[in-house]
Amino acid sequence: xxxxxxxxxxxxxxxxxxxxxxxxxxxxxxxxxxxxxxxxxxxxxxxxxxxxxxxxxxxxxxxxxxxxxxxxxxxxxxxxx
Numbered sequence: 001x002x003x004x005x006x007x008x009x010x011x012x013x014x015x016x017x018x019x020x021x022x023x024x025x026x027x028x029x030x031x032x033x034x035x036x037x038x039x040x041x042x043x044x045x046x047x048x049x050x051x052x053x054x055x056x057x058x059x060x061x062x063x064x065x066x067x068x069x070x071x072x073x074x075x076x077x078x079x080x081x
Contacts, residue, residue: 007054007080012065014041016057016076021045027053031061054078 006019006027017030027050031042042060046053058076065072 005081007078009076009078011061011076012074014061018053029057
């Protein structure tokens with residue numbers, strides 16, 4: 001898949017985003033909780049495949065939800081451009 005801009009997915013109450021970076025296979029992974037005043041929960045650059053970056057976003061979203069004692073039986077449905 002040729003990715004120009006990034007990917008986005010709703011994940012329960014969270015929003016997961018992956019933006020392309022300047023280097024090949026460079027991404028920035030974001031997890032945001034729109035219920036919070038400061039929505040950014042996790043932001044991290046990653047050198048990986050797109051699939052690995054998506055798995056990382058879901059993993060960090062699950063960890064965040066567990067830390068808030070919220071269940072995370074959600075599935076990520078990624079939309080990429």
